Amino acid sequence: MKELRGLKIIRVTGLIRKVIAALGSTGVIRVTSAIIIMTVIVSCSPEGEVVNVYSSRHYEVDNKLLARFTGETGIKVNLVGADSDQLITRLRMEGERTRADVLITADASRLSMAKELGLLQKMESPAIREKVPPHWRDSDMYWTGLTKRVRFFVYDPLRVNRDELSGYEGLTGEEWKGRVLVRSSNSHYNQSLMSSIIAVHGEEGALKWAEGMVANMAREPSGNDRDQVKFIAAGLGDVAIINSYYMGLLHNSQNSEERNVARKVEVFFPNQSGRGSHVNISGAGITAAAENRENGLKLIGFLLSIEAQEQIAFENFEYPVLPDARWPDLLRQWGTFSADTVSLEELGRFREQSVMIFNQAGWR
Amino acid sequence: MEIRKELHRRLRRYAGRLKSILPTLIITFIILVPLLVVTFEFTRPPTEIWHHFTSVLLPGYFQNTLLLLAGVGAGTFIIGTGTAWLVSMYRFPGRQFLAWALVMPIAIPAYINGYTWAGMLDYTSPLYTFLRERYALDTGAYLFFDLLSPTGVIIIFTLSLYPYVYLICRAFFMSQSAAMLETASSLGHSPVRSFFRIALPMARPAIVAGVTLVMMEVLNDYGLVQYFGVDTFTTGIFSAWFSFGDRSTALRLAGWLLVMVLALIILERLQRGKARFDVTGATYRPVRRRQPEKSRALMMSLLCSVPVFLGFILPFLTLLNWTVQTFDGVVDFSFVRLTANSFLLAAGASFTGMAVALLILFSLRYSGSKILYFLSRAATMGYALPGAVVAIGILIPLLAVDSLVGNLLQQMHQGSLRLMISSSVFALIYAYLVRFMAVGYNNLEAGYDRISSSIDESAASLGSSRKRTLRELHLPLLKGALLGGGLLIFVDVLKELPLTLILRPFNFDTLATRAYEYASDERVAQSAPAALIVILTGMIPAFFMNMILTKTNARL
Amino acid sequence: MSLLRLHKLSKKFPGSRVPAVDQVSLSLERGEILALLGESGSGKTTLLRMIAGFETPTSGEVFIDGRLVAGNGVFMEAERRGIGVVFQDYALFPHLRVRENMEFGLKHLPAKERKERTEWMMELTGTSGMQERYPHELSGGQKQRIALARAMAPGPDLILFDEPFSSIDSMRKNQMRKEIKAIINKSGTTALFITHDTKDAMAMADRICMLKKGKNIQTGTPYQLYNTPVNSYVASSFGKTNLISAEVTGGGLKTAFGVLPLKETKWRAGEKVTLSVRPESFILESNRNGCLCGEITDRSFMGEFNELVCEVPTGNGGKEELVVRIAPGKSCSENQCFIRISESMIHVMRGNEEEPDSARG
Incomplete structure (x- = not known):
């Protein structure tokens, strides 16, 4: 197999050289062709497994x-x-x-x-x-x-009563106006979450949900998941939707301030009484x-x-x-949870719609 | 009969001339391919996603892009012309150092500056931790303003790009005749008044040229706006291509972006008109710098220090600090390889770029061919194409070539051959050539303009062939221009992000992509070592630019 | 056989309506020095560049030593013509030492011969000892001599000079002219140079070719061009002259100043002609008998002569100015003089079909 490849390379090289000879004899063309041939050889050179x-x-x-x-x-x-x-x-x-x-x-x-x-x-x-x-x-x-990774909530226990939290749909309620933090719709994690919402509520329901979320946002979405937690620590919002492993990374950051931030908030697995948390x-x-x-x-x-x-x-x-x-201690502390039953295969089906709905709802 | 013979003769002569520039024509055409791919897309019917884009997203892209252009344009104009004027016209403490240092932010790519600042103003940054602990101020990064916003993008761009305006204005203010300003003061104009009434209007072509350059950089940027979450035309191209998987819409957007860039270029040309930048002639006398009173002089020092401090010193020190913190975890053998990768790639690209530029200019010098002139002008347009667009424009034809070669070989042999060219370093270098050749080309063209045609003719009359003239006369005489242009390409390639992200082959990272990956993976501190090397390399041409400026000044 | 022969050579640049060089025929013999004289825009530079091989003719032919090098579908590149060129800006290669500049055209020779030849050329041009200098370390005159030496080093049959004296200050011009002429003569080469300065042309050239608007209007020795110009343009180009319109009559030339004798027989009666009368062609007389009586409006002492501007009344009641040169010893009264035209010094040219651009040169 490898020998055959080597033979092929020799043929290719010869062929290219002939093509180049036909093209002209300018120095630059020669140099360029040498570069091409070298690239070809390098990229084809037989490697091990x-x-x-x-x-x-x-x-x-x-x-x-x-x-x-x-x-x-x-x-x-x-x-x-x-x-x-x-x-x-x-x-x-x-x-x-x-x-x-x-x-x-x-x-x-x-x-x-x-x-x-x-x-x-x-x-x-x-x-x-x-x-x-x-x-x-x-x-x-x-x-x-x-x-x-679970797309769960983190919240400031001083400003949020754990009982107020229910599921993703709950965050669209009046009482959350100006309190919700979430990153931009460019995030694949948000797109998959949206797909799961579409799977449950249909496109119209999903658009309503997105609009409700946009109405309740504490600020225009910006930054990454970790930033959302920092926003809570800074008092800019009360509850954020983030991926679970970022909380783990924050807790174990080299930066002591980040660890402080992580300790200020608590986590919540949404939709536990219903279909379960969205897990990607x-x-x-x-x-x-x-x-x-x-x-x-x-x-x-x-x-x-x-x-x-x-x-x-x-x-x-x-x-x-x-x-x-x-599981590491931290995940065990957070405890077990039930995951959304919507099949993962279904998420892919709504990918394009999810982006369009985000755009329509003005979720940046 | 006579006519036919004459026609035949002419055709033969024409063919002979064409043959001598054929290799150059081919190479120039190859550089033009991505541009043609983009143009070609316009002839095809738009897709459904294009309609989604135009109805939902495009207005926002437009608004953001225009906002950034206006904001950054205004910001760089004020800082660039203001500092250039102070440094050229007044004496104040630290003037000489500041005149130098004001160029330095050019060494920091905007996206690196961006996430460095984002890191500095992060809730958990030392600055805010300090403020919190000392003064119990607990609003974090958002104490002053929200950096991750269009305003933040404008500020970062302004801090990173004002040197373009500064450089070009300073060169202008230095070269303008003192007589003009002395006449103004003899007519009772205060220095401030002559700035607005004489210097600014006179410097207008220079300023517009600088600001145009800045705006092109803004249109091109992907790293910064992506990181700061501001959607522009360029992020739109990415989103159309990648999120929607719709190449057609991406190319269409790219086409509109190109139209915007063209409009900028044409505007610049139009308003420049016949105005000339250089004031030459025997009457030239440099401006005598005024000595303002002490408090005002100190004020000027302060004003000129602010952009240097915010645009260079602070981010630089921060990156240095992060580098020290993360050195052990990040800098290992693979980091050395990464650096070697980047430098080899940049060296390869700058060599190829300068070789092609030399070939084109040399052919132009001898043939005077109109077609070639037109094509070469078009080929330098690549500089205005965003990296992502160049990447699409290159992938499409390269993949076609690859599968053609593959099919050919498959017929000769059983088994399948994998992609070679399109996922190789060659594709990257090709892309850099398309994108950055113009930088070296312009430099070399200026160098060629300085070689009088009588040098070539004199060599010819001494029996020297063209090749020999190139080797023994042009090459040594163009050494400076070749090195300078090569250096500019080198640094540009080192900084380049979106193109490299899309086209790089297996196991191939550059300093820029690594820094960006760390930063977008929310590990800004770890990105510092790579960023620092990019910046240190970028300082070399900045030093040169300064040197050229001061030397010109001394000679004048 | 002529060393250089141009046959009806023309060059029209694209986009221009009139040809830069218009049907110029010319030949140059071995050992001769020829000046192409003309004002800017006369096409002299284009002509030179076509001879050198830097420009392709639109029509016509260039022969060197009887061999066709340009025209009729043939074009020999400059590097193969073996013509030396000395450029106005000297075009010394700035990054090469004088020695390397000199040796540039001698690559085909072995090192020893190269060195000998270079030394000989430098001796000839009086630049020995400058071998190791760079061009920017030379004075203008030295640069020119090096450029000449470099052009001559490969031993070309023909050397072309592009405005050789235009960047030399007038104080040193005379000396430079002599030196260069001596060098050319000593080396036995043939030279062609272009200039806009008649003095250069007169001092250096064996023959002068006068160009105007791309046309060769007169070629001849400096003596011929000075004394027997074909028209008033040539006449006034070579020093001051008085141009007087006249009409040929049966017995002579009818001018505003009366009838002058006509010796030549080629003119037919009734023909309009122009007379060129050089300022030194006047004889100062002490009385008015048969003389023109002029009122002196200006006089200037020029060293070897006095130059007077006289207003002379014409037959129809008007007045016309004449420039007259007289030996400094001769004097005349405060504001009047009596002058007579020396009849042998009157040159008759075809009529005023061409308006002289500056009648008094």
Whole structure:
């Protein structure tokens, strides 16, 4: 296989050289062609076992895990890190000649979208099917969740009575006017939340909800999830919708002030008396055109090992998808919760509508 | 019969001339490809998402973009011309240092300045912690104003970009004849009055040129507005392309952005008219700097220090502090590789850029071809294209080439070949070439203008071939221009963000993308080491610009 | 065979309605020095550039040593013509030392010969000892001599000079002219230079070609152009002259000052002609007999002569000014003089079809 590749390279190089010779003999063209040929050679040069990953997860713990994977299996991991939308767009444009084998995103609806666009393939892995509970993976096994993050509330216990809080829908009530903090609608986490609302209340209901939220916002959405918590600490608002793991990171920040901020607020799992809190996943799938499919499956299998799951939970404060992986103390303190029963696959279906509804409602 | 022979002869001569510039024409055309891709999109029917954009989003984009343009334009105009005037006309404590230091913010890319400031004014920053603990002020970052807002973006842009206006105005004020201003004072104008009545109107072309440059930077920015959550045309392009997966709408938006940029350029040209920047001639005499009374002199020192302090010293020290804090966690072997990556990439791009610019200008010098002139002018438009647009414009044709080559090879062999060109460093360098060639081109063009044509002709009459003239005369004589242009491209590539984010190959990070990733991952302090290297490198051309200014002054 | 021959050479620049060079024919013999003389816009620079190979002719041909180098579909590039050029701004390569500048055109020679040739050229031009200097360390005159030496070093058959004296101050001009002429003569090369200064042309050139509006209006020795100009433009270009309109009659030339004798026979009666009478062609007489009586309106002492401006009454009752030069020893009364035109010094030219731009040069 590798030899064949080498042969191909020689042919390509010869071909390109001929094309260039036909083009002209100017020095600059020669130099340019030399550069092209070199790039081709470099990009084709036979490597050992590899797996090429497009990932929108950009956490320190991921780098550690990938390094450990290479150490344990000898499979080199090549990584392109970018926003998941960018990665999907890139996959689409690259089509069947893409070099990516694995797509990792931090949002379920992006994975569903990738599946719908035909960018992923079915994972023939009984191990994954067995290990991951059905709710946290694609029913056709096109992708699987790796970690869970809850989109929950944090609030200032001095200004908010815990009993006032109910669910996402509750925040649109009159009494919350000027008290709600949430980041902008560009956030994928908000888009997935909106998709879950659409799934439950339909498009019109969702638009109403979004408008109600906009009416109650303490300020124009800005900053990231951590900033929302800081806004509460600063007294600019009373309750914020954020992703759970950011609270974990705040509690464990190197900056003592951030830890202070985290201690000032409390967390609340919304919709517990109803359908459950909106839980998003970060997950992975094998690309439809994957060249190193087996290696990709190995990588996903590795990330679903108990050790890897626990490392992510303890260092990045995401919830493991494996039911028997241990949780860090902080997550245990927050306690268990029931998750929204809307299937993750459904979230992807409403992605475009969710953005449009946000835009219509004027949710920046 | 005669006519046919004559026609034939002419055709042959024309073909001969065309052949000599053919390689240049091809290369110029390649640079133009992304521009053509954008233009081509306009000929196709718009998609549904385009309608969503025009009805719901576009008004907001327009409003924000215009607001930023107006705010930043006004801000850079006031700070740029004001400080340039004070530094050129008055003596005050620290003037010489400030005249230098006022250029320095140019070394800090706006997005880095932005998240550094955001970090400095964060609720948990030392400043606010101090204020809270000492004075029990508990409104945090929002004590003064909300930085993550259009106002904040305008302030950051102004602090980062005013040096463009400052530089160009200072050069102008330094070169203007004292006689003009002395006449004004002999006619009873106070210095302040002559500033408004004489200096400003005279400097108008310079100011407009500077402000236009600033506005182009604003239109181009993605990093800062994205981080501060202000939607502009450029973020709209990203959102259309990535969130909606609609390339067509993205290209359409890009086309409109291009129209805006063109309008800016045309406005600038129109108002410049026949006005000339340089005041030459024997009557030139530099302006004698006035000595204001002490309190006013101190006031001037203070005024000129503010932009330097806010735009450079404070963010720089903060980044330095963060670097010290996070050094152990961030700076390891991979960081060295990252730096090497960035520098090699920038070096490759600046080399390619200057080589192509040289080739085009050299061909133009000899052929005087109108087509080539037109194409090369168009090719320098790439500077006005936002990085994201260049990325789309490059990916589409490169992917096509890739699959063509792939198919070809597939026919020769079984098995499939993966993408080579479009996900390689080559694609990145190509993109930088499209985006930044103009920077080097303009520099080199100015250099070529200084080589009198009699030098070439004299070499020819001494039997020197064109190649030899290029090698032995042009190259040594253009050394400065080549280095200068190369350096500008180098720094621009080092700072570049959106393009690199989209096009980089596997395992390929640059200082800019790493800094941005850390910052957008809410770990601003960790982004500092990478940011610091970008800034330190960016200071080199800033130093040079200063040197050129002072040298010109000394010679005059 | 002529070293250089131009045949009906024309150049029209795109966008311009009139040709810059219009059907110029000219030939130049070996060892000759020819000046292309004309005011700015006369096309002399374009002509020079076409000879050098920097410009392609629109029509016509250029032959060097009998070989067609431009025109008729042929175009030989400048670097292959073997013509030396000395530019107005000298075009010394600023980043190269004088020695390297000199050797630039000698790349085909072995190092030893290169050195010898360079030294010989520098000796010839009196610039020895400057080998290691940079152009910016030279004075204007030195630069010019180096530029000349550099152009001559490869041993071209023909050297072209573009306005060689225009940037030399007038005090040193005379000396420079002599030096350069001596250098050219000593080296035995053929030279063609363009100038707008008649004095340059007269002092340097064996022959002068006078250009106006792209046309060759007269070519000849300086003596010919001075004494027998073809029209009033040429006449007034070479020093001061009095232009007097006249009509050929049976017995002579009828002028406002009376009838003058006509010796030449080529003029037909009734033809309108212009007479050129140089200021030194007048003889000062002590009495009014047969003389013109002029009222002196201005006099200036010029060293070797006195120049008078006299108002002379004309036959029809008007007055006309004549410039008269007389030897300084001769005197005349306070405000009147009696002058006679020396008949042998009258030059008759075709009539006033061309208005002289500045009648009194």
